Amino acid sequence: MIRRIAAGDQAALGEFYDLTSRQVFGVARQVLHNDSDAEEVTMAVYLEVWRRAKDYDIQRGRPMTWLLMMARSRAIDALRMQRPGRQLPMESVTNENYPASLESPNTVQDVEQSLLAIQRGDLVHKALQNLSPDQRQVIELTFFLGLTNQEIADRLAIPLGTVKGRLRLALQHLRRWLGPAMKKGWL
Structure with missing residues (x-):
């Protein structure tokens, strides 16, 4: 379907939207x-899909991962615009600057870097799923x-001490789970 969109098939974009928009909206929400x-973020994501479909390489990852990471990136951008001066401190660690890498892939190398960033995001997502619900919640709210x-x-x-304790334990677990990938240079 992505190939059809890349070829300018508006009906394919409509089908893709119908199949995936609930998930994109859910991530943004x-x-x-x-x-x-x-x-608004959902509409921006599908506009970006229309413009960037030709840059997508199916060999590098699943279309849904690409789409949902794009949705997450756009939503974080929108959140930043609502809260000027506020940084999301862990972004460069957890997702290697997705917004910058997905906004303007001008070369094959840029596209490859974007897709590698998505794959890194998958590793981090899997590590987050291994946390207890309380620890995952604190990580998500923080980062x-x-x-x-x-x-x-x-x-x-x-209590504030409980938040700090959950965050400390979660970071210890993430370091343990992601450490091998970091040593190999994957993160």
């Missing part, structure tokens, strides 16, 4: 916590939504 903003420890404590109605 999870980051933004706002239906209107998530809808994907950019909340401070105090904001997390307030949001979850738990």
Whole structure:
């Protein structure tokens, strides 16, 4: 279907949208916590799919991974615009600057780097799934939504020390699970 979109087949884009838009919207909604903003991000993602489909290499990863990472990147960009001056501190570690790498792949090397970044994201995602739900929640709130420890404590109605403890344990587990990939230069 991506090849058909790359060839300018608008019907294929419509089919792709029908098959995947709920998941894209869900990713955007999870980051933004706002239906209107998530809808805007969803539309931007499919516009980007239309423009970038020719750059997609099926040998490097699954279309759904490419699409959902694009959705996540756009949602984080939108979140940053809502919260100027606020950084998402772990982004360069967890997803190797997805927004920059997916916005303008001008060369084959740029495309390869974008796809490698998506594969790295898959490794991180799998590692996150190995955390306890409490630890994963704190990691997501900290690194994907950019909340401070105090904001997390307030949001979850738990003591600040509990947030810090969960975060410390989660980071220890992630280092252990991702350490081999980091040593091999995959992350």
